[in-house]
Amino acid sequence: MGRRLLNALVTLFLVLILNFFLFRVMPGNPIRMLIPQDPSIGQDYIDEQIAKFGLDQPLYVQFFTYLKNTFMLEFGDSFHYKEPVMNIITDQLTWTLILVGTSSILMIVIGMAVGIIAAWKHGGMFDSGSLAFSLFFYAMPTFWLSMMLVVVFALELNLFPEGGQLPIGDKLTPFTFDTFTDLLYHLALPAASLTIGSIAAFSIIMRGSLIDVMTEEYITTARAKGLSEGMVLKDHAVPNAMLPMVTLIAMDLAFVVGGAFQTEIVFNYKGIGWATVQATYQKDYPFLQAAFLIIAIAVIIANLVADLMLIYLDPRVKMG
């Protein structure tokens, strides 16, 4: 357990170094990365920023200043929004979290259900059918699937809006029942496009894992005790087959975040993915840097949590 914590910390530190390298060392002139190339900017502001990030100091001093600033969530001012990056990013993070959270839950539940049925009836119609179906959607670029959903369900069938979050000023407060239904109404298509593409990853692993578990001796024992097939599945097979899913959920998060970026662009859903892509168009480097670091840290922490959960759920892992 301590080892995993240490590994995560090292990974985190390497990400900090990578980020520093990408945004401060590689461009040659770090000032370009933190102060907009805009003649209307006053010299006072430039001097203030240079002092804050130690841009006139040698590189190694800059690195420590950078570490300190990062810990205090000080990423500079967004070129585009003209205010500290942290002020704007939290709102967008909330929106992305809602999207990624909803679809993660959906894809885990649906993926596992499909996998369990496929394994239970393996070799049958549902098995090959669900595999073909889920692989087909797995092979789709998420942005394209999103566009297809817009075409079919928003434009042709007129069931859902073609984009955006809430019309009420894009805010969640006050959180009334109307806000809630409106939220779901706007969330349906983005969440669906993110979910559908990832079902395959979960259903295939769940199926394989469950088929593996079904050959174990304790399953034979359970059957010998006279348990019904359903009870064997529910009480003995599925809980054990679920262990690889925990790792998968964490591993898949990197892909889900990538998918969320694409979904957010197509649906004009103003989360962090949408904002990051806007930032690349606007060359808003402070924003890009902050988004990169925050997403990376979030994913690393999620992976660590999954690792620790696995130890708790499966004591064998600790020894391995």
Add this chain to the structure above:
Amino acid sequence: MVAAPQRTDGSAGTRRRRPSHSWSAGRLLGGLGSRLLDAMNLSEPTREKLKLARKKVSEVWRIFKANRLGMTGTLMLLFFTVMAVFAAQFVVAFSWISSAAGHPWAEAYDPFESTGDGVLQDPSWEHWMGTDHLQRDVLCRTVFGTRVSLLIGLVATAVSMGMGTLVGLFSGYWGGWKDELLMRITDVFLVLPWLVLMIVLATLLPGGPSVLKVIFVIGVTGWSSTARIVRAQVLSLKERTFIERARAIGSDDRHIIRRHIFPNVFPLVFANSILTVAISILSESTLSFIALGPPPTEVVTWGNILYDAYSRNAIFNGQYVWIVVPGLCIVFVVLSFTFIGYALDEIFNPKLRKR
């Protein structure tokens, strides 16, 4: 990797085997190979080795042929490869069909030249998939788009496979702190969301958009899982007796890695790389879609076409063909690589073959 639900016990394959044709692709290649070998006038050991390699390849091909999923993928890929190579001829063939239907084209269209038939036209006999915002024929662009889409997928995969294999080989072989350091770096690339890293790299790297830059960006972000797989394989190989024997007769590290470890790792890397091509093609289309891909004015890829379609509001103007067809091309190419990858995985992964 996961096995696709296939009967791989061999019985299904043999039962369905038809009487051998007068020619088969395998025999044709085999005959060509042996004639080539004769013509090349090689030294005896090299010739022996080549013969062995040929035997191994034909053995793999024999198992592969019985795999329905793998063969479907191969046929699909073959179609797209032919389309990439003979893109111009495909367009000419389409123009013949239009002529036969009584609507001859003024010329066989060029993917970059305006046709002069107006912007954003709906599909017609003259333009099966309509025209885009620069009056270019979308069908022609889609056909030609196969080229760079496939090329970027393949080359980017070669880059990431090369990096991953190198890191995995050395990490596993060296062990100790070097291994530890390399694996922590691998972890970083494994954990980081690939798209985010690609966006940052593509934005920050100097120089404008280009095919090379896209290949580099995809290659650099995609090597980590290969490194992990190779390392695990090297760790188990290192303990085998034939490595010990090689060391006992005085082979140095370079020799052992090159002659004993790498050949044993290669099949695994190869099977893995097929799946990586699928991911690389998806990555290219995504990068192009957010305008970080190769320049749309000079290069046409399916991702570029989709970017054009999306940014010119093809969705809301009802020009669905412009979006649906290039997207389906991506889906089927990715599927073909996925199918082949799964089939190869079953062949090279003995644990799965038994099941």
